[in-house]
Amino acid sequence: MATEFGKNLTVTTTPIPGLIVLDLPVHGDSRGWFKENWQRQKMTATGIDLPDFGPVQNNISFNDAVGTTRGIHAEPWDKYVSVATGRIFGAWVDLREGDTFGAVYTTEIDASKAIFVPRGVGNSYQTLEPDTAYTYLVNDHWSPAATYTFLNLADETAAIDWPIPLDTVEISEKDKNHPRLADVIPMAPKKILVTGANGQLGRALRDEFGDHPWIDYTTRDDLDLTSPDLPAARRWRDYGTIINAAAYTRVDTAETPDGRTDAWAANVTAVAALARIATENGITLVHVSSDYVFDGTKTGPYAPTDPVSPLGVYGQTKAAGDAIVSVVPRHYILRTSWVIGDGPNFVRTMVSLAQRGINPTVVNDQTGRLTFTTDIARGLKHLLERNAPYGIYNVTGSGEPQSWAEVAAEVFAVTGHDPQRVTGVTTEQYFASATGPIAPRPRNSVLDLGEIEATGFHPTAAADSLSRLFSS
Structure with missing residues (x-):
């Protein structure tokens, strides 16, 4: 992490509309490091269309082992993803109705990066280090009435190049049984x-x-x-x-x-x-x-x-x-x-x-x-x-x-x-x-x-x- 200290906040767009990657300034010394994970005023003033999305809930998913794999879930709210400790390989698939349905973006995220995931974009990750704390802000409270859209992690059309083969990692039965892209019902607009x-x-x-x-x-x-x-x-x-x-x-x-x-x-x-x-x-x-x-x-x-x-x-x-x-x-x-x-x-x-x-x-x-x-x-x-x-x-x-x-x-x-x-x-x-x-x-x-x-x-x-x- 020492090589990342002191860099400027930068925001980058991706091929998926609204999916935005942030390089975060991380400040540290021999004692450890500090970062502003979400700073509304600075981040919405970057010139990139990063919305003031109004988060209402902060969640943390702690993962013990390397290779823990979760997703691909598209939720009916916006999500701001980062890592507190450890490192992940993240994959995002556009599952919204429209011309970019099925578009894929992947990147690695450590504590010096974050990504804004708009409503309807499928979100998934695989841990690359032990004791990885995956954090995310969302702008709606979880509800049993909410409508989700899912995609199988092994979908051949998305063809995500997972760094650790899926047949060697722990995956939930639900994630194993999610539909292929051809059978996915796209998430309708708000x-x-x-x-x-x-x-x-x-x-x-x-x-x-x-x-x-x-x-x-x-x-x-x-x-x-x-x-x-x-x-x-x-x-x-x-x-x-x-x-x-x-x-x-x-x-x-x-x-x-x-x-x-x-x-x-x-x-x-x-x-x-x-x-x-x-x-x-x-x-x-x-x-x-x-x-x-x-x-x-x-x-x-x-x-x-x-x-x-x-x-x-x-x-x-x-x-x-x-x-x-x-x-x-x-x-x-x-x-x-x-x-x-x-x-x-x-x-x-x-x-x-x-x-x-x-x-x-x-x-x-x-x-x-x-x-x-x-x-x-x-x-x-x-x-x-x-x-x-x-x-x-x-x-x-x-x-x-x-x-x-x-x-x-x-x-x-x-x-x-x-x-x-x-x-x-x-x-x-x-x-x-x-x-x-x-x-x-x-x-x-x-x-x-x-x-x-x-x-x-x-x-x-x-x-x-x-x-x-x-x-x-």
Whole structure:
């Protein structure tokens, strides 16, 4: 070990995605040695994608004899492996669904090395010295309900070159009888929970993500986000992502006493419950927000970093939800505007009026861009798949901003009707005859798309989405 003293911390990737080898600084003298086996701040700041995986349990497996052989077990949690004393030959096999299923990596580990093993990668080792203490941190507590995946140590496809022949070492009967690779059922990804699955965005998310055993699409009927029993409603450690597409969106009704209560319950109380669950279980929380968090007085597009200043109850609840989600360690907040999807919306209303021969008056002093739910779903999936930096992103259609009256005229035109039938009026004129509460609207709803475009995602031009809607 003396030759290893004083080296710098280095981190190396492997052919198995997420499997990361660490060379650890070991300090010692004639009395012995010392190392920082897991130092969160230093190790997550190496520049390599070593996650802050949140260990909750530390285990030690002590092995008396040379040649003790264990594995290959893939567990539904992340593992950080090292050796306190002795030396091992380690072998790891990717047993996750995907292109790298069956990939193998081997290396020797002594007290100066560690390896981060992501969920679903099979882990095994063979001791090369007596009295070897094999240690590992895990980010979930053992559970009899957990799902494991196993591979036979002698699998011919993996073809692991064990330094000590397997027929000469002690192996448990369980390990001897694990399946060959061709018979292994790959470990599915961590689960995704989608709330509000029957809404316009929820339906677009289903189309984008598809139906898979590891995706739960839920509605209030099967998962009440305001229930005090929510923390026990799922085994949350099995989930990697919660996509919160549920929201109270009736902006005018939110100004009534009952509406205010309902809006705060759905947009704040429920969001706080999800945020608590996400934080406690290391889950990525994706939250969909709104241009209504701004007062619309800014000249030019709103950036994600602009201070919020909501005008009405709906906007206040969305701003409060954003603030809650922002403190979840792993979060994406997607702010959007003027949403159009599969359900009642402004475009459908204009089409109906055009077809019925009605000439509408439409507000011409509110400016923004239409956002189709297909773009929100695509952008959301893009952020997750790219592991984009956590934070706030604006997602709207791209192109030149328009007023509602201009959008209405365009709808008339693309459906073969005379756009001159649309008359523009001010917001005050439009609501002059209203009998119930009217929520204040931001006059400027244009959101800056720079942050999400920097990740490689480019929203569709709103005009193109509108034309495509009527050409399909």
